[in-house]
Amino acid sequence: MREAADHPLVEARGIVKHFDLGGHFLQRERPVVKALNDVSITVRRGEAFCLVGESGCGKSTLARVIMGLLDPTDGAIHFDGTRIDALKHTARKPFHRRMQMIFQNPYASLNPRRTVQQTLEEPVRFHFPKLSDAEVKERVERIMVSVGNDPGWVKRYPHEFSGGQRQRISIARALMVEPDFVVADEPISALDVSIQAQVLNVMMDTQDKLDLTYLFITHDLSVVRHFGSRVGVMYLGTLCELADTATLFERPRHPYTRILLSAIPRISTDEMQPPGLPGEVPSAMNLPSGCVFHDRCPLANARCSAEVPKALPQDDGALVACHAVEEGRDA
């Protein structure tokens, strides 16, 4: 169904994003949050690329950098062959149309003073000023139907809808301008289970119908398994592992990925076990030396605390940034 064509749609190369916290002018070292440290991903046309990781791992920051909502400190972003991160605002405008975003909280991302019609019309009128009123209206109806909403709802305001309906309106808003690439940042985390399934189904349907490419950000690995074509696992601003979804779940290699997978609750009568992850995520202001995971890793040795591991390709195409995997210490 979702075969990824080989040529990339979005490429983020060596992205670094540091947030300067200012600090006091007498401080010798200004405090800096190192949110992303040399992260590279490639999203292929037609796929659903998932980014997973726990709070603070930098997955949302990476998405925002790709969307142009944040400027990268270093690195380059290419969209459909064009480098877009250095473009001026006007030159970037056509790319804004082709890249759209869906946010986590449908209660905060819809303007409460606007009807659904107004919310959906605005981006179309901005990006397609030549369309007639009738054409815009027709498009609103068509997109509302395609996300499973009743087109008769357009005169209503967001507060009249449930969470799932609102999130489908947010999806509709993203789809109004015929994007190629949609970034969805935790789009179902705020919703109830029965509603999550509705929204995921809508996202899968529209992907097939409209030929969309997704970058899907989530902390929920069971959703990734269901929805994703490939997965990038992030920890503390670095990419630990990148693999096809099936490969990642069958053969997780990076120690962090393994622990993360083992911690997913599942329908089972086996009692929940501690995940075997000592300590806590270190602060992004004071990153550990070498591999950022080394002080919590069961396989770490001296090399891990000295040398930053590179993401090395494995025999099945997965990329793993781990000295232990490279040296075969993980067996």
Place this chain on the structure above:
Amino acid sequence: MPLLDVRDLVVEFPTRHGTLTAVDSVSFTVDKGERLGIVGESGAGKSVAAFAILNLLSRPGRIAGGQILFEGRDLTKLSTQQMRSVRGNRISMIFQDPMMTLNPVLSIGTQMIETLKAHRRDISDAEAKRIAIARLGEVKIPSPENRMGSYPHELSGGMRQRVVIAIALLTEPALIIADEPTTALDVTIQAEIMSLMLALCRSHGVGLILITHDLAVVSQVTQRVVVLYAGRVVESGATARVVHDPVHPYTRGLLSALPGEGTPGARLSQIRGSMPSLNAIPEGCPFHPRCDYAQDRCRAAVPPLDDFEGHRVRCVRADELMAGAAA
């Protein structure tokens, strides 16, 4: 005799637009040391039921009927003063957001010692401190002596929730009510906290009511489960039986909507529509407008909660569904 016996609990919220019934004739029991899960989606009434047990309902909510029998007393009949000797003492509560529970301007140690002294007048400062440090150690907080002086903002979310659990255990309660204790936490921390709670409930012989929307967590932590929908119990029984052989169409729908259970890439089975709001609960079985098995009789009257050897199901077609005959 069960530790907690909730019988036909009704909680109402009188409003300008009429009285809303958030919890409607809900009954369940918790034995000593038993772990019970209460599952439901937003608006199912699971938190309201828990708040009612501790008499923490915010106005205008009120208990309009039923009994809450705990250690031989009906909690609905206790005075505010008497309730204080139960709440936080014999029954502790853990909330979703530890930042809301912990006082941001008091150190962890002060809060713990204060809690102990509020419930045990005769305790000395030194003794209270000793107990507090011991509890912090039990929830696996590294170097608990030093942590006593820390303030909540200095701790991570997972550590804060550990402190909350330590406080809940201070008075050696018989029952802990945990309302979505790990929903705000990452999966690895969730696994850490839930396995810790499991171990502590077992070692202290404490009963647990775990309120959550997450059936997977419930299946791995609890022994029995109650599924709520629109304020009513729709299914209850041994957790293993309910999650592996659910009968009520709502429970079945919830379980099959979980993305982990199906074939990757396939459409997820979904429950159509959404939970009714409390001022528009449908006539008859409240689930019938969303149910694939609904018949005319489902619209006529609320079905009884039928008992099948301890597995209770509120559905007129439960027999057929169990036999796999219903279509």
